[in-house]
Amino acid sequence: AEGAWLRKLMPWSRGVDADLFCPRAEPPLAFPEPVFLYVGRVAVEKNLDAFLGLDLPGSKVVVGDGPLRGSMQARYPHVHFLGTRTGQALADVYASADVMVFPSLTDTFGMVLLEALSHGVPCLASDIDANLALDLGPESYFPLGDVDALAGAIRLKLAPSGNLPDRSERAARALDCFGWDPIVDRTIEVYE
Secondary structure, three states: OOOHHHOOOOOOOOOEOOOOOOOOOOOOOOOOOOEEEEEOOOOHHHOHHHHHOOOOOOEEEEEOOOOOHHHHHHHOOOOEEEEOOOHHHHHHHHHOOOEEEEOOOOOOOOHHHHHHHHOOOOEEEEOOHHHHOOOOOOOOEEOOOOHHHHHHHHHHHHOOOOOOOOHHHHHHHHHHHHEHHHHHHHHHHHHO
16 A cells, blocks of 8 residues: 555654763853853844844853854844854853743754753743744743743743752753663664
């Protein structure tokens, strides 16, 4: 029958390096706190104006490059644009963040959200399907394009709350799901 060869499909997730992306005792980089981080391409579809245009205390940090980097740097001179970072340099930025903000309009898999979660950084993401599938936790989503909702969600993340897990608990939960060891174990189970 047509399509019969597709009967045994199983999802195989991407994963993060648990040795590189993990909580740290002290933030390695010094920015005025709190530190709001975006990691990704600096392009129109990432909806960065929704984040960078907010009046927030502390620092906004952007890691990444793209066609709008020059114009955004000119428009938002108070934002720290660090360019592309990889490996330990990228892990250091995550470890220094207080909140990861991911306002993208169109993404298929938010790998940067998994990396931030592995450091225990609370994440805020637009409520597109790809982000919702990652199950980032309570109060982690805001309606696409709703800047007021994003600002409110940031205030919630910064407020002390007894019902949000601490940084090490968030990291442990993320690595239990998205560390390479559990992903490889699930893949082996599927093949067995």
